[in-house]
Amino acid sequence: MTGYVYNMIPDKGSSTMSFFVCLRKFWIITIIIHQAFLSTAALRNPPVKLTASEITPSSxxxxWKPGNQDDISYIVxxxxKQHPGDFHEIKSIKKTEYTIxxxxxxQQYELRAIAVTKSGRSSPSASLEVVTGELAPSSALRNVRARPQDxxxxxxxxxEPEIPNGIIQxxxxxxxxxxxxxxxxxxNQEVAGENKMTTISDLIPNNTYTICVLAYSSMGQGPLSVPVQVMTRQEVRVPLQPRNLRARPISPxxxxxxxxAPEDIDQVVDYTLYYNDSQKHTNNQVRVLPPTTKYILTDLVPDTIYHIQLAARSSRGLGVRTILVQAKTPEFIPNEPxxxxxxxxxATTIYVEWQPPRPMDRKGTIRGYYVYYAKVDQNNNVIMSTEKIEDVNDGNKNEAVITDLLPNTRYQVTVAGYTRRGDGVRSRPKIINTMEAVDETDKEFSVDEVTVKVPSTSDNCAGKSNQSELSAGGNAEGELQEPKSSQSQSKAKTLKELKMEYYQQAIAGLKVQTECFAKVSKLADVLIAKFSST
Incomplete structure (x- = not known):
C-alpha cells in the first residue's frame, strides 16, 4: 500500500495529495501500536519450573513458579501424546498448583501452563512430559486362536489386550x-514375558477343550478372553473350528x-449353522456353502434372544462347534389383543375388557393399551371426527371404563397395545349401544281417583328408601348382596361379572326405590287427608 502511494505522487495542494498523506500517517500509527503490543506481550512471562507429583493411574x-509478579490466574x-487433537484447558486457577x-x-501426557495478567495471556510454558501410574489390564486378549497339533x-x-494399562509381565x-x-x-499354564504363543500337552485324544487366556501386570490380572473350543485330533481328521463367530440383529x-473360515479351509465342503430361540426352544439348522462366511437368519420373532453356533464339515465328518454366541432381535409393534x-x-358408560396377545405375538414388552371409541351410524360406519382414545398406561391391565358417552347411541370400540416401537394392530371393531337415559321428569299416578305428581329423583326426599349413596349392588342399608340371579345359578361367576351385575342392579334399584317412595308418600298424604276430614 505504501509503495502504491509513492508511485503515484499527486500535485501539491490537491485533495488527493492530502488523502495519501493522511493514509500514510494512519499506517505509521498502526505499525507503532502493533510494535507496542508485541513489546507488551513480550513482558508477559510464562510460568517456570513445572513439576509433577502425587502421580496415580488417574491423576x-x-x-510451577510464577513468571510475573502481577499474575492474576493461570491456565493448565x-x-x-498418543491421542491426536488439541490440549484440554483448565482456566481460572488461582494457586501455583493444580491436581488434574x-x-x-x-499414558504419556504433555503438560504446560500459561500465566494471565492484566495485559492478557502469556505464551505457554515449556512442556513437561509425565507417564501416569499402572493398573491391571482392563481389556481381554484379542484374537485367541487354538488348533490341534496332534x-x-x-x-x-x-x-495383547487393547488397553494393557501398564507393562504386561x-x-x-x-x-x-x-x-x-x-x-x-x-x-492352567503360565507363560512369562512377552511371548504370545504356547502349547498345552498330555491331552485326551478326540476330546473338545475350552480355552481362555488372560494377561497380568505388576498391578494384577486382566479379564479372561472369550472362550474358544478345539478338539484334539483323531485318527480321522475333521475340519478345524471356524473363527470369530459374530451375530448382529439388523431388524426385528x-x-x-x-x-x-478355519485355517484348513481347503478341506471344508460346507458349514452347519445351529440356532434356537429363548421362547420356543426349537433347534434349527442351516447349511451354508463356502466360500460364503456370512448368513442372514430371517423370519425370526421380535424381542427374542437367539443362541447361535457354527461348525465346518469335510468329507471326513463334522468338526467341533464354535462357542455359543447370543443376539437379541429388537422390539416391534404387537398384534391385536x-x-x-x-x-x-x-346411558353414559361402557365397560371394555380384553386379553393380551399371545406371547409370540406381543413382539416386545407391552407398555399399555389404547381403547379407541367412536360414534357410528345405523350402518355401523364411523361418524367423522367423533373418535376418542382412552390410554390404559399399564401393560398388565386388561380393562377400561369409558364414561361421558351419549345415551342411546351406537359406538364402535377397538383396542390396541403399544410398545416402545409404536402402536400395535387394532382389534376387530365391537359395536355397542348405550342404554336409554333414565326419565327424571315428574310422573303422575292415581290414588283413589286423585291424580298426583311423583317427585323426580333430583328432589330431596326423606327416608332410607331414597338414599343416593346406596352402594353398588347393596340394599337400603348399604350392605353388599349378590344378585338373586347369580344366587340361583350353579355356575360361579367371575369377579368382573359380579361387579357388572352389582353396578346395573344399583342403577335399576335407585329408579325403582324412587318410584316406590313417591307412591307411598302420596298414599300417606291421601290417607291423612281422609282421617282429618272424619
Whole structure:
C-alpha cells in the first residue's frame, strides 16, 4: 500500500495529495501500536519450573513458579501424546498448583501452563512430559486362536489386550473339557514375558477343550478372553473350528451371522449353522456353502434372544462347534389383543375388557393399551371426527371404563397395545349401544281417583328408601348382596361379572326405590287427608 502511494505522487495542494498523506500517517500509527503490543506481550512471562507429583493411574499434581509478579490466574493445558487433537484447558486457577483428574492409566501426557495478567495471556510454558501410574489390564486378549497339533497337543496364540494399562509381565492359559466348572477348577499354564504363543500337552485324544487366556501386570490380572473350543485330533481328521463367530440383529425379524473360515479351509465342503430361540426352544439348522462366511437368519420373532453356533464339515465328518454366541432381535409393534368384550353399564358408560396377545405375538414388552371409541351410524360406519382414545398406561391391565358417552347411541370400540416401537394392530371393531337415559321428569299416578305428581329423583326426599349413596349392588342399608340371579345359578361367576351385575342392579334399584317412595308418600298424604276430614 505504501509503495502504491509513492508511485503515484499527486500535485501539491490537491485533495488527493492530502488523502495519501493522511493514509500514510494512519499506517505509521498502526505499525507503532502493533510494535507496542508485541513489546507488551513480550513482558508477559510464562510460568517456570513445572513439576509433577502425587502421580496415580488417574491423576497427578502439577506445580510451577510464577513468571510475573502481577499474575492474576493461570491456565493448565494437557493432552495424552498418543491421542491426536488439541490440549484440554483448565482456566481460572488461582494457586501455583493444580491436581488434574480423570486421566488414563499408563499414558504419556504433555503438560504446560500459561500465566494471565492484566495485559492478557502469556505464551505457554515449556512442556513437561509425565507417564501416569499402572493398573491391571482392563481389556481381554484379542484374537485367541487354538488348533490341534496332534492327538494330545493344542497350540494357542493371541494378541495383547487393547488397553494393557501398564507393562504386561505374562499370560495365564486356562483349559478344560468341562466348561461348566468354575474357572478356578480348570487346568492352567503360565507363560512369562512377552511371548504370545504356547502349547498345552498330555491331552485326551478326540476330546473338545475350552480355552481362555488372560494377561497380568505388576498391578494384577486382566479379564479372561472369550472362550474358544478345539478338539484334539483323531485318527480321522475333521475340519478345524471356524473363527470369530459374530451375530448382529439388523431388524426385528433378522440377524446377520458372520465368521472367519478355519485355517484348513481347503478341506471344508460346507458349514452347519445351529440356532434356537429363548421362547420356543426349537433347534434349527442351516447349511451354508463356502466360500460364503456370512448368513442372514430371517423370519425370526421380535424381542427374542437367539443362541447361535457354527461348525465346518469335510468329507471326513463334522468338526467341533464354535462357542455359543447370543443376539437379541429388537422390539416391534404387537398384534391385536384377543377376546375383546364390551358391555353397556348405563346411558353414559361402557365397560371394555380384553386379553393380551399371545406371547409370540406381543413382539416386545407391552407398555399399555389404547381403547379407541367412536360414534357410528345405523350402518355401523364411523361418524367423522367423533373418535376418542382412552390410554390404559399399564401393560398388565386388561380393562377400561369409558364414561361421558351419549345415551342411546351406537359406538364402535377397538383396542390396541403399544410398545416402545409404536402402536400395535387394532382389534376387530365391537359395536355397542348405550342404554336409554333414565326419565327424571315428574310422573303422575292415581290414588283413589286423585291424580298426583311423583317427585323426580333430583328432589330431596326423606327416608332410607331414597338414599343416593346406596352402594353398588347393596340394599337400603348399604350392605353388599349378590344378585338373586347369580344366587340361583350353579355356575360361579367371575369377579368382573359380579361387579357388572352389582353396578346395573344399583342403577335399576335407585329408579325403582324412587318410584316406590313417591307412591307411598302420596298414599300417606291421601290417607291423612281422609282421617282429618272424619
Amino acid at each position: 497427578l499434581k502439577l506445580s 493445558q494437557y493432552k495424552a 483428574e480423570k486421566m488414563e492409566a499408563y 492327538m494330545q497337543t493344542i497350540r494357542i496364540d493371541w494378541d 505374562g499370560y495365564k492359559i486356562f483349559y478344560t473339557t468341562n466348561p461348566d466348572l468354575p474357572v478356578v477348577l480348570w487346568m 425379524n433378522e440377524i446377520e451371522i458372520t465368521w472367519d 384377543e377376546r375383546v368384550q364390551v358391555q353397556a353399564v348405563n
